[in-house]
Amino acid sequence: MSNQAVSGKPAPAVSAPRRRRAPLAWLGRAFLILLGLYVLYIIFSNLIKNPSLFANIFISGLQLGFVYAMIALGYTMVYGIVRLINFAHGDVFMVGAFVSYYAVARFRLHQWPAAVFPGFPPALSTLLGSMTVILLSMLVCLLLAVTIERVAYKPLRDAPRIAALITAIGVSFFLEYFGALNFVFSPRFIPYERPFGVVAWFISNGIHLVVPGEEPPADSVTFSNILLLIIAASILVQLALQFLVRRTKIGMAMRAASFDKPTARLMGIKVDRVISFTFAIGAAFAGLGGVLYAIAYSSIWSQLGILPGLKAFVAAVLGGIGSIPGALVGALIMGQAEALTMGYISTPMRDAVAFTILIVVLLVRPTGLFGEPEKEKA
Amino acid sequence: MQIGFLVISIVKIAAILAYLYGLMWVLGKKEWWLKALGLFAGFGVIQMALSLKFGGGDNPFQIFNSFDQGLLFQACTIAMCSLGLNLIYGFNGQFSLAQWGFYGIGAYCAADITFRWFNGDARGLIAVGVGTLLGGLALILINRALKRLRGIPVLSAFTLYLLASVAAAVAAVFAGRLLNPLLAPLLGSQAEPGPLNSAAVRQIVFFFSVVFAGIFSAEVSFLFGLPVLQLGSDYFGIATLGFSIVINTLMVNSDTILPFPEMKGGRGMIGIPKLTTWFWAFFFMMAVIIIMRNLIRSTTGRAIVSVREDETAAKAMGIDVAGSKILAFVVGSFFAGIGGAVYAHYIGFLSPGTFSFLAGFNPLIIVVFGGLGSMTGTIAASFGWIFFLEGLLRVLLGQLGTEAPTWRFVLYPLTLLLLMLIRPQGLLGSVEWGFLKGDRRKAGEPAVKS
Numbered sequence: 001m002s003n004q005a006v007s008g009k010p011a012p013a014v015s016a017p018r019r020r021r022a023p024l025a026w027l028g029r030a031f032l033i034l035l036g037l038y039v040l041y042i043i044f045s046n047l048i049k050n051p052s053l054f055a056n057i058f059i060s061g062l063q064l065g066f067v068y069a070m071i072a073l074g075y076t077m078v079y080g081i082v083r084l085i086n087f088a089h090g091d092v093f094m095v096g097a098f099v100s101y102y103a104v105a106r107f108r109l110h111q112w113p114a115a116v117f118p119g120f121p122p123a124l125s126t127l128l129g130s131m132t133v134i135l136l137s138m139l140v141c142l143l144l145a146v147t148i149e150r151v152a153y154k155p156l157r158d159a160p161r162i163a164a165l166i167t168a169i170g171v172s173f174f175l176e177y178f179g180a181l182n183f184v185f186s187p188r189f190i191p192y193e194r195p196f197g198v199v200a201w202f203i204s205n206g207i208h209l210v211v212p213g214e215e216p217p218a219d220s221v222t223f224s225n226i227l228l229l230i231i232a233a234s235i236l237v238q239l240a241l242q243f244l245v246r247r248t249k250i251g252m253a254m255r256a257a258s259f260d261k262p263t264a265r266l267m268g269i270k271v272d273r274v275i276s277f278t279f280a281i282g283a284a285f286a287g288l289g290g291v292l293y294a295i296a297y298s299s300i301w302s303q304l305g306i307l308p309g310l311k312a313f314v315a316a317v318l319g320g321i322g323s324i325p326g327a328l329v330g331a332l333i334m335g336q337a338e339a340l341t342m343g344y345i346s347t348p349m350r351d352a353v354a355f356t357i358l359i360v361v362l363l364v365r366p367t368g369l370f371g372e373p374e375k376e377k378a
Numbered sequence: 379m380q381i382g383f384l385v386i387s388i389v390k391i392a393a394i395l396a397y398l399y400g401l402m403w404v405l406g407k408k409e410w411w412l413k414a415l416g417l418f419a420g421f422g423v424i425q426m427a428l429s430l431k432f433g434g435g436d437n438p439f440q441i442f443n444s445f446d447q448g449l450l451f452q453a454c455t456i457a458m459c460s461l462g463l464n465l466i467y468g469f470n471g472q473f474s475l476a477q478w479g480f481y482g483i484g485a486y487c488a489a490d491i492t493f494r495w496f497n498g499d500a501r502g503l504i505a506v507g508v509g510t511l512l513g514g515l516a517l518i519l520i521n522r523a524l525k526r527l528r529g530i531p532v533l534s535a536f537t538l539y540l541l542a543s544v545a546a547a548v549a550a551v552f553a554g555r556l557l558n559p560l561l562a563p564l565l566g567s568q569a570e571p572g573p574l575n576s577a578a579v580r581q582i583v584f585f586f587s588v589v590f591a592g593i594f595s596a597e598v599s600f601l602f603g604l605p606v607l608q609l610g611s612d613y614f615g616i617a618t619l620g621f622s623i624v625i626n627t628l629m630v631n632s633d634t635i636l637p638f639p640e641m642k643g644g645r646g647m648i649g650i651p652k653l654t655t656w657f658w659a660f661f662f663m664m665a666v667i668i669i670m671r672n673l674i675r676s677t678t679g680r681a682i683v684s685v686r687e688d689e690t691a692a693k694a695m696g697i698d699v700a701g702s703k704i705l706a707f708v709v710g711s712f713f714a715g716i717g718g719a720v721y722a723h724y725i726g727f728l729s730p731g732t733f734s735f736l737a738g739f740n741p742l743i744i745v746v747f748g749g750l751g752s753m754t755g756t757i758a759a760s761f762g763w764i765f766f767l768e769g770l771l772r773v774l775l776g777q778l779g780t781e782a783p784t785w786r787f788v789l790y791p792l793t794l795l796l797l798m799l800i801r802p803q804g805l806l807g808s809v810e811w812g813f814l815k816g817d818r819r820k821a822g823e824p825a826v827k828s
Binding site for chain 2: 023152
């Protein structure tokens with residue numbers, strides 16, 4: 001230590017211990033530890049008290065978490081590249097749910113193979129039809145998001161970031177209230193007609209089918225085909241996106257643009273096109289999430305997207321913005337936090353818990369769980 | 379009828395704006411007696427317009443009828459709220475969506491104090507008064523003590539402040555329980571008001587309820603802002619949005635999660651005494667304007683503005699960036715709390731729907747319209763906004779069909795969008811007028827160019 005000091009070239013590793021340690025740091029840590037212990041106490045005491053109820057709550061949290069993961073992908077990619085909280089993303093999610101509602105309830109699109117070719121096997125017809133509905137929703141959301149990006153965000157690319165944030169809020173409001181007009185969607189809650197039936201199973205000495213009209217036994221854990229569908233779709237989307245970002249040319253361009261936009265432009269990357277592509281991909285996933293959310297909770301309205309959108313953003317921040325596995329992990333944490341709060345504390349407080357988690361995590365790790373340390377930007 | 383109504387409404391809007399500009403011009407004069415005269419005249423003119431009745435009969439002509447009076451009070455309250463937001467966002471550059479939450483906190487807090495007082499229960503005033511004063515004292519003392527310890531982590535400081543606030547709250551509740559039996563006989567009941575429920579005492583209680591509501595909002599904003607202001611602009615925005623949502627959730631569940639049965643949760647709090655008169659609305663609005671103007675044109679205010687311009691440069695100049703941010707945030711929330719308290723006593727009915735986070739964009743739109751960092755613009759935009767949108771458009775659109783309210787919400791964001799695309803710095807930019815421009819001669823240097 002003395003050698004370094006004498007030579008007048010203080011190396012950072014040596015000068016660090018000489019700095020006075022932050023006073024009272026233990027107090028904040030103690031506060032966090034107490035908070036964590038309290039949460040653990042709640043979780044474990046309930047787990048021991050009623051394991052099957054806990055498992056059911058855990059499953060509902062899992063379902064919520066995987067839906068959030070699909071929305072969070074769009075947030076995390078867009079924020080990673082243009083540093084914009086795309087508030088309208090939640091409303092794109094809502095539009096996806098409504099497109100599928102109209103496709104199913106008005107146009108019976110989920111049964112088109114059977115309608116076009118009489119004698120088509122009904123199971124296959126439902127499968128093909130549902131796929132069509134989902135793809136249609138994704139396509140509409142994709143077009144909507146690209147339009148929004150062109151109209152509202154692109155002209156403001158060089159303006160202060162807050163200006164774009166306000167336009168994002170404006171677009172979000174516009175979609176919500178335009179959707180609330182009677183001739184568009186409607187201001188009411190609409191019961192959603194599922195394109196396929198719900199099949200549920202319960203686990204109690206093996207897996208059994210739940211017979212409609214009969215209650216499963218008290219100590220059993222139930223799950224449905226919707227849960228399996230959501231988990232499968234969400235994981236598929238994650239893998240597809242990982243492949244897209246890591247292995248393809250456009251993914252490389254996305255990574256380059258998020259790293260350094262001017263340099264990427266100099267290297268011949270069409271940054272504007274990459275940004276549009278990012279918006280489009282994120283919106284397609286949000287559309288998929290919207291359809292699955294509507295199928296799972298079977299009630300939709302024009303402000304459906306606000307809270308899931310916000311929580312998905314919180315999940316993206318939690319996992320580390322710009323990180324795709326981070327979005328999944330953050331979303332799963334958010335889903336569990338919400339389900340456990342609903343189950344064991346009180347239903348209205350679930351939003352409070354989401355934002356409390358955000359604040360605590362950002363204070364302890366400002367870049368989120370999986371985030372890379374932020375570069376100092378001029 | 380239609381044309382006549384339209385013309386009269388436009389004349390009213392123009393007259394109000396001209397009156398405000400005139401008032402600001404008079405306040406900009408050097409002589410103190412001119413200022414006092416201007417304030418008195420400014421109060422008197424509107425008071426006469428409100429109370430003079432021309433012609434007898436059942437339907438006498440008034441310059442400002444009761445509908446306009448309501449618009450006027452609403453404009454004053456929203457002006458206080460928006461001025462607070464302009465201090466936070468326009469002058470200090472922190473994009474906050476929590477302003478409407480603090481407005482709601484102030485409204486509920488003040489309404490609870492006067493509602494209980496009128497029903498023979500002094501605990502509201504005592505508990506909130508003791509709590510806010512003790513809590514404020516504790517926060518200031520801890521702040522003093524912590525200033526000596528450099529580099530204390532935010533979380534530790536927050537823990538200390540939180541403990542102090544909880545202790546103050548507990549002390550306040552006990553003080554309320556102890557002192558209430560002494561005062562209760564003097565208060566009487568709703569049917570037979572006691573000596574402490576006379577008209578004059580009620581006015582004093584109203585004044586204190588508004589002030590305590592403001593301080594309460596400020597303390598909540600301090601506790602919330604301390605950790606959250608560290609997060610940086612975007613995350614701060616989303617956290618404040620979350621705060622608004624949480625506050626609204628608590629309002630909906632104020633009789634189940636929170637122990638306030640008189641707030642009646644989602645059904646809305648009824649029976650709040652309507653104590654707001656033009657005198658109080660004018661008094662509190664002018665107080666907010668003068669405090670804010672003097673703050674911004676002071677050394678502290680320049681520090682606040684410099685943080686907006688360039689945080690790194692401000693830090694290099696030795697400005698306490700974190701302290702400036704939190705000061706602006708707390709003072710802005712204080713204004714919002716006062717505005718909310720005045721609003722609650724005008725409207726007499728508080729519903730959580732009024733304070734939903736969607737409505738929380740109103741102050742933001744007003745601030746952006748009026749120009750970020752322009753007090754003149756914010757005041758004008760608040761009055762114009764209320765008189766134009768709530769008065770004129772609501773009546774006109776109401777005749778078009780039942781969907782009109784939704785259409786209003788379709789048009790707001792479109793306007794906001796267009797404004798942001800065409801003029802990102804707001805309609806008036808940072809133009810100031812009269813009194814608000816600041817005294818250029820005093821310091822021998824140009825006023826803050828914002």
